Amino acid sequence: MNIPLRPREFTEAAPRANTAAGLRAATRARPVNLKARLSAVLMLLTLAGTGLVVRAVDLQVLRKDFYQEQGDARYLRDVPIPVSRGSVLDRNGEPLAVSTPVESIWVNPQELLPHAGRIPELAAALNMDETVLRQKLEQRADKEFLYLKRHLNPDDAKLILERKIPGVSAQREFRRYYPSGEVMAHVLGFTNIDDRGQEGLELAFDEWLAGKPGAKRVIRDRLGHVVEDVELLREPQPGRDLTLSIDRRIQSLAYRELKRTLLEHGAVSGSIVVLDARNGEILATVNQPSFNPNAVNNGDTSIRRNRALTDVVEPGSTMKAFTIAAALESGKWKPNTPIDTTPGTMPLAGHVIRDTSNKGQIDVTGVLTRSSNVGAAKIALSLSNDHLYHMFKRVGFGESTGSGFPGEAPGVLPSAKGWGVVEKATLSYGYGLNVTPLQLAQAYAVLADGGRLRAPTFVKGAQNPERAVIDPALAQTLVSMLETVITPRGTGLRAAVRNYRVAGKTGTSRRAVAGGYDSRYISTFAGLAPASSPRLVGVVVIHDPKGAYTGGMVAAPAFSRVMDGALRLLDVPPDNVEKWYADGAGNWAPIQAGDAAPEYEPGTANDDEGVPE
């Protein structure tokens, strides 16, 4: 049926057929290759799939850590857990150094600079010059952090933050306060703006006090609020408190008396050390001149030295106690062995050793009582170099005391091998070696504590092993010999403390300068009280007093006043009250007070110790 129609179709459609036929002919010439298309599509799909898999493996397996990290970085944050510095307390728990929080204002310049119109407002709030602030901001325009003002009172900081200036925030920091100010300044030292110890015990115990800041990882939301603690990275270790052996009351007292003594005698500088004789704990260490640790400026740094530990002096006659100790130990001398010091001078190898006056025929005790250089030299010359050297060494001279204080001086004790007769003689009365006031206190503590040497310590209850260096009986003998110094016959009457027995030794030395000695003096007193059962050891060193300059006139009164107060503060029972009230029946007997320090004119009752040529 169809076949006859075909020719007609051809003819009828002829006019249009030309193009259509052409088309059809063209398609027929390139027939549809389904297979090829299919495989092309398949190939593309496979490629795309493989690409995806490769990329997925790349992202999920190969570079997973990187992307994980980047992702976490968008919301996980490691934030520090700040810790505050521990307090420093005195032996009774009174605070001596306390850290309190303060606010530091900082800015993100990148956030603030687009709002430059608010810079004047910010400058006014900070009390800063506007151009300076602008300059600072522009210098750090590419940074994200700039301190504007540090250590502001939290209330002041709040006022600034309330202005809501873009990019301005506060950061909590800590500032150290020292309520005792200059009284404790040398002992404690101070911290820098980052709250790290710079000097003194703040430096020595920095690690202990500072603690270790912790760190934690948190999740933060878009606005920067912490929404969750993820993990603790480091346990924060808060700064620990430090309890010192210092007694704030005695420290204040000593500081006041030192200041008073310096004023009275026009002296330049000075130190007082008070030790507990029973355990070597340092109860007070004061120096003048001092500084305010709450406002340290970088001017004169010499006022920051803890002179009692870092500065050395020639101890002068205070050394005689140890010369005599060696003499008694040798067995060649007894406390009452006579010595002739006439005529008050002694020529020795081209030098002359002098006493202030001719003290005539005295005994070994008298050498201490009246501070005879000739007597001490004669005794020293009878002893071997080694013996004398070892005595000085045993009581702690010539090496650091081990108190752990930064910058402590060891002093100088020349080795016995190099001693000639002159060196030996001068060493016997305290020249040719130098010691710190603390070393002197440590040495007198040996006498006070039955011949036991202990390193002085600033820490209450510190492990402080003792070492027996002198026979206890000898130490006892020396203490009673030193008691004769604080009598009208001796050089140190003004060191007397009412109601207590005091033992001690005065010292006066010329200041050593390059090539010889200056006409300026160092006035010293080292002593202990109560003598019957020593509790406190005190050393007073005054540099360059004007007018009266001897240890008995300058240092001894300061010693007396400090000890008087300290013995009362520590409730030490008096051992020199003439009569004890013993009647329990309510009958009160009159009490006669013990030795009071009488007033006397200089040069009338005391024999000032000599100074070398």
Add this chain to the structure above:
Amino acid sequence: MKRVGFILFALLLLADIASAIGVVYQRHEGRVLFIELTKLNKERDEMNFEYGRLQLEQSTWAEPNRIEQVARGQLGMDSVDPADVVIVRR
């Protein structure tokens, strides 16, 4: 048999949804508590700081020099004259 499977499926589905809601709820609860904890920690720190400040203040008031000045000046006190000391022995 088919029915048992369906019920089991429904139960598991419900348990799944319940557990999901539970997780979300706990998570929320955790965050609320965490915010509370942060607040309390902060409060504790503030109190510690306040304590430090008070300690400082007390220490400034109790400065031995000041006490002595007040005792001698305002209160007319004096230390005992050693001659007036009576020692009682028990």
